[in-house]
Amino acid sequence: MIWGVRAQDSSGVAAGPATEPGPAAARRATDDLATDGARSPHVVRLLMVASVALITLAAFEALAVATVMPVVVDDLGGLHLYAVAAGAPLAAQLVATAASGAWVDARGPRGSLVVGVLAFCVGLVVAGLAPAMGILAIGRAVQGFGAGLLMVPLYVLVGAMVPADRQPRFFAAFAAAWVVPGLVGPAIAGTVADAVSWRWVFLAVPVLTLAAGAVLVPLLRHVPRKRRAAQDPAARRATRKILLAATGAGLAAAALQVAGSGGGASGLVLAVAGVAVLAVTVRLLLPVGALRLRRGVPSAVTCRGLLNAAFVSAETFLPLLLVREHGWTVREAGLVLTVSSLTWAGGSAVQGRVHDPRRRALLLWLGPLILVTGTLVAAAASLPGAPAWWVVVGWTIAGAGIGLVFPALSVVVLQSTAPAQHGAVSSSLQISDALGAALGLAAAGALFLAFVAHGALGFLAGLLVSAALAVGALAAGARATAVSAPAPASASAEA
Structure with a gap:
């Protein structure tokens, strides 16, 4: 996946893709940005259309690539680089998100947004034309870097150009922009790969992305270049x-x-x-004490990273398992991504209706427990004689589990920190998401390759790594329920 996770958060806190900074970041770098015309209804509508289109396209690409990767590796070879091609965008996004934040703070959103859109498109073209898996991995890294650069400015533009009473609608639309791609993206990608070529899953998106950018870029004239202030x-x-x-x-x-x-x-x-x-x-x-699972915010941030590591690493290999070991087409294998999108959204909606603090505390360990269960059920499909539908059942369960806990962790973190620290702690969440997914793929990929010569045993080894990461998230979630005093989001002291 491009962004690591899906932005289906019903908590009121945007907490999805690793590059998605959330509403707290929308208040960053907005001083001296908006002109009088920036908040006109016409400009606000155009901003909504263009920004939601960009997020929808990136969401589609995330799910589409995960769907077609089995046929990509059959065509190009390079199975040993399968996890690298999946994880390269995540590692690149981690760098780009930090760079974009500094860029926007210093110069405003214009440059980061334009370069991000261009890099995203260039990466897709390189991947779509790649003659070998190594080139495809490089293209995906460029694509991920572009995604990291373009998302932060979108949130800053909302903070600068949209009236406060309409901003919640934008953030809701940004989260909803992942729903439709989750429902139809895998099926469309599978159909294109089966009927034409997997390459068009990469090559068609840049055209639409540039079209959305052509609508968005003229709006930047309403955002004067930020004056460099003494820091x-x-x-x-x-x-x-x-x-x-x-x-x-x-x-x-x-x-x-x-x-x-x-x-x-x-x-x-x-x-x-x-x-x-x-x-x-x-x-x-990461927050001080995150690696030692200090109670409260540090454990909540670690839990997010482990959840993302478990979910992304497993979902990367499940379509390949269905295609290689069970003979499914890529379109059929994409079903596993669709069902998890639906149950993720359902779990997120359910947690949004839980208001009692004690019951919300239960979500922080119940969600990871359900994710562990679903991952193990899906992993069982790699055992000799096991039916393929165990993958679909297991990942349906897993989607509900992460949907319950992922947005709940955002609420815990923001409610347990002082308002002045919301931007920093939100950044820690996004960094934990990206780093967790990238490292989870590295670990699961290494075990997969170590045993892939034995057939399905390689898939079982990789998926058991994902299940172990989900167990770690369960331990971290249990300690996140006891909220500690507000802690700084990053420090040089031991984490």
């Missing part, structure tokens, strides 16, 4: 530190993905270097 030296150093840490973590995640694809001594060197860099950078990106 406190301490704040400047903190921004530079976070940017360098995010870059290092993204590169480390990419190194671990490549190492997991098999590389002998060079792979071992990459793995050691990746772990060493992560040991330094993660402590700068």
Whole structure:
């Protein structure tokens, strides 16, 4: 998937894709941005149409690529790079999101948005024309970097150009933009791949993306270039530190993905270097105590990362399992993505109706428990003689589990931190999402390749890694129920 998770959050807090900064980020960098015409009804309508179109296209691409990857690897070969091609966009997004935040703060949303749209399209074209799996992985990394650059400015534009009373509608529309692609995206992608070529799943989207960008870019004339303001030296150093840490973590995640694809001594060197860099950078990106599962916000942030790691790593390999081991077409295998989209939305809607604090606390361990159960049921389809429909049943269950807990964690984090820290802690959530998905794919991919010579055993090994990550999310969610005092979202102290 491109963005790691789907933005189906009924909590009132946007908490979906790894690059999606949420409403808190919409208040960033909005000073000196809007002109008098920026809030006119006509301009607001155009902004709604163009921004929702961009998010819908990126959501479609996330699900479409996950659907067609089995036929891509059959055509190009390079099974050892399967997880790398899936995880490269996530690692790139981690870097791009941090870079976009700094760019928007310093210069406004214009540059990041335009470069993001162009990079997203270029990456898709490279992937669609790729002669080999390695080139496709590079294209997907460029695509993910572009997605990371373009999403933050969209939220900032809403904060600058949309009247406050209409902003909730925008954020609801942004989340809803993932629903239709979840319902029809896998089927459309499977049909295109079966009837024409998987390449058109990549090559058709840039045309539509540029069309949406052509509507959005003229609106930027209502957003004057931001005046460079004197920044406190301490704040400047903190921004530079976070940017360098995010870059290092993204590169480390990419190194671990490549190492997991098999590389002998060079792979071992990459793995050691990746772990060493992560040991330094993660402590700068996550709340103090996150790795030790300190109660409250630190455990909630860690839980989000582990949930994303479990869900994305499993969902990446399930269509391949259905195609390779059970003989399904890519269109049929896409059903597993559709059903999880439906139950994710259902679980999210259910948690939005739970208001009693004690019952909401139950969601933080009940959701991961359901995800563990669903992952194990889906993994059982890789056992000898097991029916393929276990994958569909299991992933239907898993979607409901993550839908229950994912938005609930956003609420816990924001309600447990001071308003002045909402932007920083929201950033920690997004970083945890992206890093978790990238590292989860690296781990599951390495185990998959270690046993793939034994057929379905490779899928079982990878999916059991996903289940283990979901168990970790269960432990973190249980500790997130006991809310601690507000903690800073990032610090140089030990995490």
